[in-house]
Amino acid sequence: MILYDLLREDFEVKGNHNKEISSISYNSKEIERGSLFVAIKGQSSDGHNFIEEAISKGAVSIVYEKKYYSPKNDPQITWIGVDDSRDALAWFSSIFYGNPSKKMHLIGITGTNGKTTTSYLIRHVLKKLGKKTGVVGTIRYLIDAEEIKAPHTTPESLQFQKLLKEMLDKEVEYVVAEVSSHALSLKRVDYTQFEVAVFTNLSRDHLDFHRDMEDYFQSKCRLFKELLKEEGIAVINIDDAYGKRLANSLEKKKICYGVENSEADIYVNDYRLGFDGTDLNISISGEKYFFKTPLIGIPNIYNTLSAIGVCLALHIPVDTIKEALLSVKAPEGRFENINEGQDFFVFVDYAHTPDALERLLGSVNRLREKIHKTGRIITLFGCGGNRDRGKRPQMGKIATDLSDYVILTSDNPRWENPRDIIRDIEDGISKDNYIVVPDRKEALKVGLTICEKGDIFIVAGKGHEDYQEIEGKRIPFSDREAIRNMLKEMKK
16 A cells, blocks of 8 residues: 555655555564554553664654654665554554445444343344354454454454454344453544444442542543444443443433333343343333243343343344244353253353452352352452452452352453462451461362362452463463363362
8 A cells, every 4th residue: 555545644754655555563573574554552561662673674754753853864775654543553553454344234342241241142042043253352353253362352443443354254244242441542443434332330440550440431432423434323321320421421322221121222121130141121112022032130131131132232023023022042151050960050250340250249149049048159350460459358358248158369460479369369358257268279179178069169360261360471271171170080
């Protein structure tokens, strides 16, 4: 592509505008001859320090932030001064890959919890209709049936646009993207056109990155106020206080949902929870419908409602949605039932925030109350290192208040000492119904060993993850795999 076609009027350009640009990169290690290099000042490193390396490897144009760098007099290089390198990278990426979002149906899902399950529910309905569908999310990226490992929930703008272009080239019609607050703050999805945007909920998370909850909320709002098409539709959970605030502030068309909330366009009148699934009586614009889903727990009621809202926004008939949801499966590590023939229940869930843990254990208590009057709730969890410390004591209190017994262990300690993290969790605990087993594998073994008939063992925090982050390394480890192996050993 000719450089001139990538430029904007507000860019300060010095040098030849008519160079052929072979590729774009913000990593100097990936530069090839003919590249445009975008220097980004990050939290841990500054791309401006790698400009000379980029030039030595063949970059022909350099994008720099004017407040951080003054270009040298090099006639071989075209210098592009910008106010915001991340904004520029998103702009260049979208143009370079041909604005792929304009040629497909793009659904964006944001919120603290429920993004992954909601995306899989929507994908399931679309696939039942025979539509080629892509997913950009926490567990993996999907191009129809093809799977790609996901390094981030939402990739950097360059990778995001490249992925959309690859999906478009493979005739994908619909893309469902989880859009994280980091992605919105760092402009990874800017210059992308969303047809439908979903707000699932907002609760404490990522306060190691965001200044406070208001900053966290405002980052989420960007999806609806800046990136959703003018004719696009917002699907919003108005049982959530932040969701209701968002809905009240939007002038765009919206579909609101909730549980036992007659203010909503879609709401559940009543429901039946079970370990085999959930029955729902749902009101949709005043009409009553019965839905049955194999998904378990109250959080999945909300996920189901958000998926229904998106499908209605895409003009899919209610009867088609109902039929499709009969056969849906939860993504791995989302209230996933691990059953190897044992006489107690084991569930693995990704809950790693106070709100998610409270909703999870609240659902389990409701299930026990309705179905199993006796079995104990035994919860195993830890908290991630080098992240928001304030949520640790909150989660300790929630777990010990809503469980009969708790096993505190390691999650992804990263560069912190696991015992220091556990001590922070203990600061919120006033009961004596817990033990500390820092080694996660050993903790799982302890939990499975103490389970008796009818007990419910909840393993929270890591869900689908197949590693632990310890001192800069990702050590292979999967709760799901470890539990299955241990249960098989116990049967011998």
